[in-house]
Amino acid sequence: MPYPAKVLVLGLGNDILTDDAVGLQVANAAHEALAGDPHIEVKATTEMGLALLDEIVDREAVVIVDSVQTGKAPPGHIHEIGPEDLPSLFATSPHFLGVGETLALGRLLGLAMPRQIRIFAIEVQDPFTLGTHLSAAVQQAVAPAVERVIAQAGEFAAMTTPA
């Protein structure tokens, strides 16, 4: 397998904060399905902010799956966010650095940043209570989110430059 794999699927979240674990669960489920593809690596991490930079450097494409709480969609809704939405949505992330800023920072530092990025953000109900079970509405979003993540990662893998 080329290192690092050209396409990264990155699940973000906290595994003991109820719905905040959803990004990790989706990534873990996708991991099995994508295990055979040499161009795709799947990771789940509880880190955030600047640590994202270390993960996305030298990748051609990145699929991020995380939780989100906009209050404007029902719990379980899957928001799909492309690069065109990044500046407005993520430039002011309170978690240290948004994805948009991380990309800008990486480019400024002369690091190889992914050319393609897609974010699946699942609307959550409760990311504040310690617990290890997703709420029902969010649990129902896991399977469709896994499907979309797998499809997107496959699409990116097909577009990457031949080795």
Next chain:
Amino acid sequence: MNPTTQEAFNQGNLRANAAYQSARRSVTINPITRLEGHGRIDIFLDDKGDVERAYLRVPELRGFEVFSLGRPAEDMPQITSRICGVCPTSHHMASTKALDDLYKVESTSAGRKIRELVYNTFILEDHALHVFVLGGADFFVGPEALPAQRNIVGVIGKVGLEAGKKVISTRRRLRELIAYFGGKVVHPVFGLPGGVSKALKPEDLPKFKQLAQDGLEFALWTLSVFRKLVHGDPVYLKMITSDAYTHKTCYMGMVDEQNKVNFYDGKLRVVDCTGKEVCKFAAQEYLDYVAEHTEPWSYMKFTFLKQRGWKGFVEGPDTSIYSVAPLARLNASDGMATPEAQAAYESFYKTLGGKPVHYTLANHLARIIEMVYAAERMVQLVNDPEITSPEVRRVPTSVPKVGIGVVEAPRGTLFHHYETDEKGLISKANMIVATGNNAARIAMSVDRAAKGLIKGGHVSEGLLNEVEMAFRAYDPCLGCATHSLPGHLPLKVSIYDHDRRLVQQLVQD
């Protein structure tokens, strides 16, 4: 608040949030940025349209005690470090120290030194993050800059690309040291009652010596840049020392036997707003000195000095409100235990008009002085012959009952308190986090900023920015952990008129 009341309160709040959303008739301007968690500020006006009271409300991490009940105490350093992606190492260390106390076992000398090395490395790394990425951007780039520029990219524009690379690479190497001992930074397997799980191999020592030296140079460079760009600028200096950002409260911080700042171990010392010592106590005595006050408008518990009693959000020599974090630690101590940090400490008080300093925004420079101390302490520790000793753990033999541990987290004093049955299964668990210790003073800062910027019903343009700067200086961690992507409401300011009708809301869309 008991759990039933709290649940009712939570439900009510959810409904209220939904109602606000649907009844929104407001303008939307740029919001708070770069805060961890989500905050909400409610501002109530009097009949003249001036501010009667402004409140900062924060979501609360719920269910800690319930989640902990019945679990083996040994799991707590892992569980608590997972609560917060921002300061995992602080929770891990406070929890490990609580286990020492629970099993009445002291770490071996080498184990203690390794803990202290890891902990100071964490403080240096986390403080650097705040200085360059979170709060310091206000100064490096300027409070008047557009939000899109007030970030690390803007900071690099100001300090230079090479310097930017230095920031990023130093931070990464510091995290590698933490990972050497604990594995994942967020899920460290490191602290054990009586010591640590891993010794430092002699062959790995040279790279850590180099890192400590580089870390010290980095901290001293940060100090010189900040002094030049910020404290050397009369405009900034005027802002830092203005009344809008000044509060005369008590200060708490951990000190060693010589009353010097210590992040890892020592006694808690509190001074009043004249600098006079109010009390000094061991972690195990904290319940005799610290109590929590609740207000109907906030989930947050406001800690205060128990022996003085709750007197409200007031300042002055008799106040029971204290603050924590860098400025408070410097104020509560008699100095720093290392030479470069001590020199910076003396210069800090000389240029800011003597001790104690009450300027909230001075937290930024105080934070950099602590970076210098943390780096100097790292250098001392990696040059200590005992640091590579394999004797890193003493196995405990006593029957557990109660354990209390405390550390100075980057954001201030952090208490962990566990009680167990004789098998070591948790029967009671309590935490007081740094932002809780700072909550009362933060509330006062928000109130002050709002009062200065809303007059006769007119809301000044700079409201959000000023409020933001007032509480970002504390580096508050507002919902000890949530990781959800924001892009939504990091901060929402709601303004209510005298009849308690919502008249304006400032949010991020």
